[in-house]
Amino acid sequence: MAAAATTHIKLLLSDLASTLQNVPSDYIRPISDRPNLTDQAHISDGSIPLIDLQGLYGPRRSDIIKQIGQACQHGGFFQVKNHGISEAMINNMLSIARTFFKLPERERLKNYSDDPLKPTRLSTSFNVKTEKASNRRDFLRLHCYPLQDYVHDWPLNPPSFREDVGDYCTSVRGLVLRLIEAISESLRLPSDYIDKEALGKHGQHMALNYYPPCPPPELTYGLPGHTDPNLITIHRAVVSRDKERTLVPIIAENLHLIADVDNEGLIDQDHPAVYRDFTYAEYYEKFWNRGLAAECRLDMFKAS
Numbered sequence: 001m002a003a004a005a006t007t008h009i010k011l012l013l014s015d016l017a018s019t020l021q022n023v024p025s026d027y028i029r030p031i032s033d034r035p036n037l038t039d040q041a042h043i044s045d046g047s048i049p050l051i052d053l054q055g056l057y058g059p060r061r062s063d064i065i066k067q068i069g070q071a072c073q074h075g076g077f078f079q080v081k082n083h084g085i086s087e088a089m090i091n092n093m094l095s096i097a098r099t100f101f102k103l104p105e106r107e108r109l110k111n112y113s114d115d116p117l118k119p120t121r122l123s124t125s126f127n128v129k130t131e132k133a134s135n136r137r138d139f140l141r142l143h144c145y146p147l148q149d150y151v152h153d154w155p156l157n158p159p160s161f162r163e164d165v166g167d168y169c170t171s172v173r174g175l176v177l178r179l180i181e182a183i184s185e186s187l188r189l190p191s192d193y194i195d196k197e198a199l200g201k202h203g204q205h206m207a208l209n210y211y212p213p214c215p216p217p218e219l220t221y222g223l224p225g226h227t228d229p230n231l232i233t234i235h236r237a238v239v240s241r242d243k244e245r246t247l248v249p250i251i252a253e254n255l256h257l258i259a260d261v262d263n264e265g266l267i268d269q270d271h272p273a274v275y276r277d278f279t280y281a282e283y284y285e286k287f288w289n290r291g292l293a294a295e296c297r298l299d300m301f302k303a304s
Helices: 013-017 061-074 087-101 105-111 147-153 161-186 193-198 280-290 297-301
Strands: 050-052 079-081 120-124 138-145 202-211 232-234 245-247 250-254
Touching (some): 087 138, 105 120, 138 147, 138 161, 280 297
Parallel strands (some): 050 079
Antiparallel strands (some): 202 245, 202 250
């Protein structure tokens, strides 16, 4: 009797996509939930403010803080330049990410996990345990602050991964803290209020996102519209038909209780609290269990 044939199940999209010419059925979204490729915002059209951080600690500080405050209030997105992170460091980080996703499948899978609470993990889509339609991306997620608590769990390949990614995370954290200071001042609070009083103990994580080419791109998403479960996301950048993309967002997150800010005058009789008190752990659990929905999860915590 001939031996039964065995099928090797591909855990990662990057390994599956290389063998296929079309989008697999479990990645195809319902028509009502597909990308609208004719209705896209472009950075070049001026809809996303570009803020020059040069002079943030000089005579232009008040003007820059005003720009940041307006961007946070009216859109929540803004670009920055003269941010202090060299182009060489950014390009090196992207190169390391691309090299990681080109490693042999067996090497990459040493880091694989579908547990969303694992601090270092390689996985695919968003949450493969709960979602109905998969997203067309693989990602390596790393906790990176405090760096010494996590770096020993990071991949050993490429050989410079831990050192170079650690340096990048440290540099981006400096930018995050400068922006948080500015946001705090834009609310007429002390510059260190959000960092020290509102956040308390907090962390930082990053994701190396890999999006393979997608023919045809209108059937699926790399990631659909969503809100991030954190204070601030630093990002450098529709799934492409012909080109792969590697993106490296870095996220600063609060680990404990959402702060009571009554004593700073943000809440009073005329401006009551919009949300009830809740822990970040509570919020984070709902984020992973509800999938990547466009609605804001903060709505679940609104005060009655």
